[in-house]
Structures are given as C-alpha cells and as structure tokens.
Amino acid sequence: MPRTTAPRRSSIGDVARLAGVSVGTVSNVLNRPDRVAQATRDRVLDAIQRLSFVPNASARQLRAGTITTVGAIVLDIRNPFFTEAARGVEDRLALADHTLMLASSDDDPEREARYLRLFEEHGVSGLLVVPTGDDLGPLLALAGRGVHTVLLDMPSPTDAISSVAVDDVAGGRMAGEHLLDLGHREILMLNGPHAIRQCRDRLAGLHRAVERRGLDPDVVVREVRIPSLDAGGAATAFAALLDEDPAPRAVFCVNDLVAVGVQREIRRRRPELLGRTAIVGYDDIEIAAELATPLTSVRQPAYEVGYRAADLLLSRDADGNPVRDHVVFQPELVVRSSSVLA
Amino acid sequence: MPRTTAPRRSSIGDVARLAGVSVGTVSNVLNRPDRVAQATRDRVLDAIQRLSFVPNASARQLRAGTITTVGAIVLDIRNPFFTEAARGVEDRLALADHTLMLASSDDDPEREARYLRLFEEHGVSGLLVVPTGDDLGPLLALAGRGVHTVLLDMPSPTDAISSVAVDDVAGGRMAGEHLLDLGHREILMLNGPHAIRQCRDRLAGLHRAVERRGLDPDVVVREVRIPSLDAGGAATAFAALLDEDPAPRAVFCVNDLVAVGVQREIRRRRPELLGRTAIVGYDDIEIAAELATPLTSVRQPAYEVGYRAADLLLSRDADGNPVRDHVVFQPELVVRSSSVLA
DNA sequence: GTGAAAGCGCTAACAG
DNA sequence: CTGTTAGCGCTTTCAC
Numbered sequence: 067m068p069r070t071t072a073p074r075r076s077s078i079g080d081v082a083r084l085a086g087v088s089v090g091t092v093s094n095v096l097n098r099p100d101r102v103a104q105a106t107r108d109r110v111l112d113a114i115q116r117l118s119f120v121p122n123a124s125a126r127q128l129r130a131g132t133i134t135t136v137g138a139i140v141l142d143i144r145n146p147f148f149t150e151a152a153r154g155v156e157d158r159l160a161l162a163d164h165t166l167m168l169a170s171s172d173d174d175p176e177r178e179a180r181y182l183r184l185f186e187e188h189g190v191s192g193l194l195v196v197p198t199g200d201d202l203g204p205l206l207a208l209a210g211r212g213v214h215t216v217l218l219d220m221p222s223p224t225d226a227i228s229s230v231a232v233d234d235v236a237g238g239r240m241a242g243e244h245l246l247d248l249g250h251r252e253i254l255m256l257n258g259p260h261a262i263r264q265c266r267d268r269l270a271g272l273h274r275a276v277e278r279r280g281l282d283p284d285v286v287v288r289e290v291r292i293p294s295l296d297a298g299g300a301a302t303a304f305a306a307l308l309d310e311d312p313a314p315r316a317v318f319c320v321n322d323l324v325a326v327g328v329q330r331e332i333r334r335r336r337p338e339l340l341g342r343t344a345i346v347g348y349d350d351i352e353i354a355a356e357l358a359t360p361l362t363s364v365r366q367p368a369y370e371v372g373y374r375a376a377d378l379l380l381s382r383d384a385d386g387n388p389v390r391d392h393v394v395f396q397p398e399l400v401v402r403s404s405s406v407l408a
Numbered sequence: 409m410p411r412t413t414a415p416r417r418s419s420i421g422d423v424a425r426l427a428g429v430s431v432g433t434v435s436n437v438l439n440r441p442d443r444v445a446q447a448t449r450d451r452v453l454d455a456i457q458r459l460s461f462v463p464n465a466s467a468r469q470l471r472a473g474t475i476t477t478v479g480a481i482v483l484d485i486r487n488p489f490f491t492e493a494a495r496g497v498e499d500r501l502a503l504a505d506h507t508l509m510l511a512s513s514d515d516d517p518e519r520e521a522r523y524l525r526l527f528e529e530h531g532v533s534g535l536l537v538v539p540t541g542d543d544l545g546p547l548l549a550l551a552g553r554g555v556h557t558v559l560l561d562m563p564s565p566t567d568a569i570s571s572v573a574v575d576d577v578a579g580g581r582m583a584g585e586h587l588l589d590l591g592h593r594e595i596l597m598l599n600g601p602h603a604i605r606q607c608r609d610r611l612a613g614l615h616r617a618v619e620r621r622g623l624d625p626d627v628v629v630r631e632v633r634i635p636s637l638d639a640g641g642a643a644t645a646f647a648a649l650l651d652e653d654p655a656p657r658a659v660f661c662v663n664d665l666v667a668v669g670v671q672r673e674i675r676r677r678r679p680e681l682l683g684r685t686a687i688v689g690y691d692d693i694e695i696a697a698e699l700a701t702p703l704t705s706v707r708q709p710a711y712e713v714g715y716r717a718a719d720l721l722l723s724r725d726a727d728g729n730p731v732r733d734h735v736v737f738q739p740e741l742v743v744r745s746s747s748v749l750a
Numbered sequence: 751g752t753g754a755a756a757g758c759g760c761t762a763a764c765a766g
Numbered sequence: 767c768t769g770t771t772a773g774c775g776c777t778t779t780c781a782c
Contacts, residue, residue: 075531075553075554077774077775077776078775078776078777079775079776087752087753088752088753088754089753089754089775089776089777090752090753090754090755090777090778091751091752091753092776093776093777093778094751094752094777096776096777097777101751101752102751102752103751103752106751106752118549118553120525120528120529120553121529121775121776122470122529122531122774122775122776123466123529123530123531124465124466124467124469124470124530124531124774124775124776125466125470125758125774125775125776125777126775126776126777127466127758127776128464128466128467128470128757128758128759128760128774128775128776129757129758129775129776129777129778130758130776130777130778131758132777134526135509135530142495143491143494143495143498144488144491144492144495146486146488149485149486149491150486152485152510153484153485153486153512156485156510156511156512160519160522163522163526165509165511165523165526165527165530166509166510166511167477167507167508167509167510168494168498168508168509168510169498169507169508170495170498177502180502180505181507183462184476184505184507185507186462187462187463187464187465188465188466188477188507189417189464189465189466207460211417211460211462212417297695297697297698298698323694323695323698326695326698326699327698329700330698330699330700333700351695352665353639353665353668353693353695355639356639356640356665356668356669356672357668357672357699357700358671358672358675358699358700419758419759419760420759420760420761421759421760429768429769430768430769430770431759431760431761431769431770432761432762432768432769432770432771433767433768433769434760435760435761435762436761436767436768438760438761439761439762443767443768444767444768445767445768448767448768463759463760464758464759464760466758466759466760467758467759467760467761467774468759468760468761469760469774470758470759470760470761470773470774470775470776471759471760471761471762471773471774472760472761472762472774473774474761
C-alpha cells in the first residue's frame with residue numbers, strides 16, 4: 067500500500083553508523099562528553115547535525131528512569147488564579163528543563179481520576195493537583211505508589227502529601243480589619259456556598275477580625291450567600307439588599323467578579339450611594355485597578371504558589387528523596403478607592 | 409545505603425507471574441481482551457488490581473509507536489485568548505484520551521525553540537504553535553521531520569503546515585461597519601504596534617469597511633498607536649485626544665483593555681462626554697458585559713479555535729495520513745451600550 | 751577511549 | 767486461546 071509513512075526518525079544507531087562509531091560512544095557524547103576524545107566527539111556531533119537527530123525521550127525514560135515531565139490538574143485552566151499559578155509552575159520547571167502536562171478536571175472526580183491515571187501511565191516525576199471535593203483517597207493511593215504529589219491551593223491534611231496554599235482566613239481577616247479600621251460596624255459579606263472551603267475560610271477570617279476588636283460577629287457581620295459567583299448573580303442578589311433601609315455601607319465580596327456586580331448594581335439603581343458604600347473584593351483580578359471605581363481587593367500570590375509547588379516537586383533531600391512540606395502563603399490587601407470613601 | 413527507594417512500579421511481568429500466565433496474555437488482556445478466555449482474563453484483571461498495575465506509557469510508546477501526547481506552545485498562557493483556546497484543545501484531546509503538554513514561549517524565539525525540542529524528544533503526536541515572530545523556519549524543519557504541526561491564531565503561509573485562525577480583517581470591518589451604521593464619519597482607532605499582525609489586520613478591516621461605504625479611509629479613519637496595550641497606556645494616550653476640539657466621538661480600540669482605559673479616562677476627565685462617545689473594543693473579555701458601561705466588542709471564538717486545531721491534529725485521512733487544512737473562523741460583533749448612545 | 755551486549759516494559763508476530 | 771520471542775531506542779556495565 068502506498069501509505070506515505072513519515073520517514074522514520076533517525077536513531078542513535080543511525081548516528082553511530084554515519085560517524086563510524088558504536089552506539090555506546092554516541093550515548094557518551096550525549097551524556098558524558100568528557101569521556102569521549104575530541105576528534106570522535108566532533109565526528110559524532112557532525113553526524114547528529116546531518117541527520118537532525120533528536121533523542122527519543124521515551125527510550126531514555128524507559129532505560130534510565132530519567133523523567134522530565136510533571137503533571138498538573140487544576141479545576142479549570144480558564145480560572146485566572148490557576149492560569150497564573152500554572153505560569154509559575156512552568157517557569158520553575160523550565161529552569162530544570164522539565165515540561166508540564168496540564169489538565170482541567172472541571173471539579174469532576176471522574177475527569178480527575180482519568181487524568182491521574184494518564185499521568186501515572188506517563189510516569190510523571192510528580193503531580194500537582196487541585197483536588198475536586200474532599201476525597202483525597204485516590205491521591206493518597208497514588209502517593210502510596212510512589213508518585214510525588216503536591217496539593218495546590220489546599221492545605222494538605224496529611225504528611226504523606228505536600229501542599230502549597232494561600233491563607234484564606236488571613237485574607238478574610240485583612241478585608242475585615244480594613245473595613246473595621248474605616249469605622250464600619252456593620253459588614254455585609256456576599257459569600258458563596260460553604261461547600262467551597264475558600265468561602266468558609268474567608269468568612270471565618272472576617273469573624274476573626276471582628277472578634278479581635280472585641281466586637282460580636284453575630285452583630286457586626288451579616289452573610290448573604292449567592293449560588294453563582296459571578297457579576298450577574300451578585301447584582302441580582304444585591305438588588306434586594308439595596309432596597310433595605312439602611313442600605314449596606316460596607317460589603318466584603320468573596321471575589322472580584324461579585325464586587326463588580328455590586329458596583330454595577332449600585333451605579334444602576336442607587337447612584338447616590340456610589341461614594342458611600344465601601345466595597346472590598348478578593349483575588350485582585352487584572353481589571354480591578356482599571357474599573358471606574360478602582361477596587362480594593364485581597365491579592366493572592368498565585369504565581370508564587372505555582373512556582374513554589376513546582377520547586378517542591380523538583381526538590382530532593384540529601385538522600386535523594388522527595389521533600390515533603392506544607393507551605394502557606396499570605397495574601398495581601400490592595401487598597402484602592404472602592405473602600406476608602408471621600 | 410538506606411536510601412528509601414520508591415517500590416518499583418509493578419510491570420506486566422509481575423502481573424503475568426501472579427496470574428500464572430505469560431506476558432503476552434497480559435498484553436492481550438490489555439489491548440485485545442476478546443482474544444482471551446473469560447476465566448484467564450478475570451485472573452489477569454484480578455492480578456492487575458492486586459498489584460495496582462499501571463502500564464508504562466514510555467514502553468508502550470517505544471514499542472508500539474502509539475503516542476497520546478500533544479504539545480502546544482502559546483505566547484503566554486495567562487492571555488485569556490490562549491487559555492480559552494487551550495481549554496478547547498484539552499476538551500478535544502480528552503475525547504481521544506490524549507494529554508496536553510502546554511508551554512509559554514513569552515514571544516521569545518529561544519524559549520520557543522527549547523520547547524519545540526523538548527516536545528520533539530517526547531515524540532508528541534502533534535504540535536500546536538502560536539509562532540513567535542514571523543520566522544517559520546524552525547517549524548518547517550520540524551514539520552519536515554514528520555511532526556504534524558498546526559499554527560494557532562495565525563494563517564499559515566504554506567501548505568506544509570496547517571493553521572486555525574480568526575479573521576482579524578473581518579473583525580475590524582465589523583467594528584467599522586457598526587460605527588458607520590451609527591452615523592459616525594470620523595473614527596479614531598487606538599491601535600498597537602504594526603509589528604503585530606493582528607493590529608495591522610484590524611486596521612485594514614476598518615479601512616475596508618469605510619471603503620465599502622464609498623468613503624475615503626484617509627478622511628474617516630485616524631489611527632493613534634500606543635506602545636503598551638493595556639488600560640493604563642490607553643488612558644494616558646487618550647487623555648491628550650480628549651483635549652482636542654472636537655473630542656473623538658467614535659473610538660475603535662484594538663482590544664478591550666484599551667477600551668477600558670478609554671472609558672475610565674472619559675469618566676475621569678470629561679464625564680459629560682460619557683454618553684456621547686461611541687466605543688468598540690476587541691476580544692469580548694469576560695468583564696466586558698459587566699462594566700459600568702457595558703462594552704461593545706468583537707468576540708473571537710477562542711475555544712473553537714483550540715478545539716478545531718486539536719481536531720485537525722488528531723484527524724487522519726483514508727490512508728492514515730495527517731490531514732492538512734487552513735481554517736479561518738469569523739469573529740462576531742457583540743453590541744452593548746458603550747457604542748449605542750442614548 | 752571505545753565497543754559489545756544486556757535489558758528497561760511493552761507489543762506483535764508466530765507457533766503450538 | 768496461550769506462550770515464546772524479537773526488538774523499539776537508549777543507557778550502562780564490562781572488556782578490551
């Protein structure tokens with residue numbers, strides 16, 4: 067059959083033949099050039115050039131066990147937090163000539179399981195995972211089989227698995243302290259479902275801030291939960307609150323999109339409240355500083371999270387064993403005009 | 409030395425031994441279960457379970473040539489267009505149980521070359537690339553060596569390489585026609601450097617729209633180029649234009665971030681012009697609909713670009729050869745209130 | 751300094 | 767239906 071097969075990739079053997087040496091020597095040129103005489107080495111390098119030889123990573127991995135691939139599973143690659151973290155991962159891996167296999171689980175345990183499997187088959191040297199749900203069973207099993215695993219954006223409950231996360235309680239506390247410092251004694255939190263750990267933690271942080279001031283959270287804090295964490299859902303939910311008397315004067319939003327929805331609804335329905343309602347968001351998305359009313363927000367060091375996680379994955383201790391650690395980054399409050407009223 | 413080595417991953421041989429069959433049979437259970445008797449199959453599957461056996465993808469790839477990895481190099485994974493496209497790629501690959509190796513070149517040809525190399529070593533079954541610069545030399549060389557390559561977001565100048573792109577000229581034309589339809593006869597384009605093809609094409613599209621109306625682009629269109637395509641840079645550049653008399657009444661921005669900067673500057677310096685300046689952006693970023701003045705924008709089908717590109721990579725013709733094609737998607741104008749004045 | 755040869759884990763003939 | 771075996775491309779002793 068005249069099936070035009072791609073010309074087989076040239077192998078180390080082809081190079082050896084062309085250079086008139088043995089395969090072992092070619093391998094040495096590749097891996098321990100100093101063990102090879104100058105003249106031979108040049109001849110081999112020339113042959114490599116001429117054949118456009120590219121070593122076969124699979125063969126190398128099979129024989130030498132050298133692995134230069136790391137897997138990462140995030141909930142959704144479109145989420146800017148994960149994208150930023152992924153970039154941190156990538157940059158750290160690049161320093162070690164490793165490459166990243168990236169996948170989105172969509173918060174679906176089955177998808178997650180599929181990718182875990184695929185990555186394990188590929189023999190990745192390590193795995194970065196933002197787990198779906200709270201069942202770490204599959205991950206622990208994987209770790210037990212020797213795959214070095216780092217939890218991303220979630221504190222690990224066990225020492226068997228490392229983790230790199232951001233302190234959401236601290237973030238909530240920062241937002242709370244800021245609003246309290248501004249004199250507010252009634253704080254509305256527009257929160258998401260408590261099934262999401264981040265939502266719980268940020269609220270807990272807000273409570274903590276209030277308590278530290280010697281105040282009663284039950285009096286100061288009011289939580290309103292919205293099902294969908296976007297601007298539209300937030301605007302709808304906030305519309306009702308705007309009709310109350312008095313309307314909220316201080317709002318802590320569980321993320322920036324929610325804050326954008328709140329701002330928009332105020333502008334639309336009660337523009338006179340524009341400079342009179344303090345708003346704090348979370349995430350510090352790129353556009354936060356560029357809004358009509360620049361948004362005060364809690365910034366998470368996403369890039370650093372990824373970078374550090376990758377670093378952990380590549381690290382070995384003195385005995386050559388993977389290093390396990392639990393890293394927690396602190397967020398940072400970025401104050402802009404949405405919270406500091408005229 | 410008590411170096412705690414990870415327990416070697418169990419192999420097909422271990423499974424065979426435990427099940428009391430030969431490796432060939434195990435392989436058959438894995439790849440052609442129907443060729444194996446029920447009883448034997450069950451015994452093997454049981455052994456696989458007990459040993460938590462996971463096949464070694466490297467070995468399989470080496471022996472069978474079966475490759476389930478695709479590489480993608482974008483300029484920066486943080487760019488939402490690429491992220492969205494990457495998600496499309498991922499979803500298409502998932503259907504075929506393939507995985508994605510993703511990398512950012514930072515528009516740096518050296519970084520690009522490094523990743524091309526890495527991916528080639530890994531023997532990826534195909535490559536998706538948003539090329540840095542215009543030198544396709546390295547990519548052509550790669551394609552020549554049999555690596556199926558698809559250009560992302562750039563029309564391929566050669567049939568040796570496929571491409572999936574979005575028609576930027578059409579996008580510029582849509583923006584232009586929209587503004588012309590609204591009666592504008594003086595259109596300002598806030599553009600980026602002409603070194604960027606997208607910037608050139610979108611301007612060309614605007615010109616095209618004007619010409620189609622029988623008007624003279626030199627009269628109707630005024631282009632102002634800004635070096636940095638973000639809200640801050642745009643605001644600065646636009647400040648000067650706002651002082652002119654008359655101030656611009658119709659602005660086509662080369663991307664949404666630029667449009668956000670323009671909106672902000674108007675609101676800050678000449679709020680009385682707020683409802684009197686038509687603004688059109690490009691990209692339709694998530695926040696576009698949520699802004700104080702929802703932004704009219706040209707939407708690019710990023711997800712579809714990625715999905716289709718991956719699809720092309722996986723496609724084979726009747727002879728089993730990779731399919732080459734040049735796909736161009738059309739953008740879509742999303743009209744919101746920033747352009748349609750009261 | 752170089753070559754010969756074994757073997758990593760797996761698939762695909764082929765024999766029985 | 768199942769077992770045996772060659773070999774994918776490479777690294778790594780071990781001789782010479």
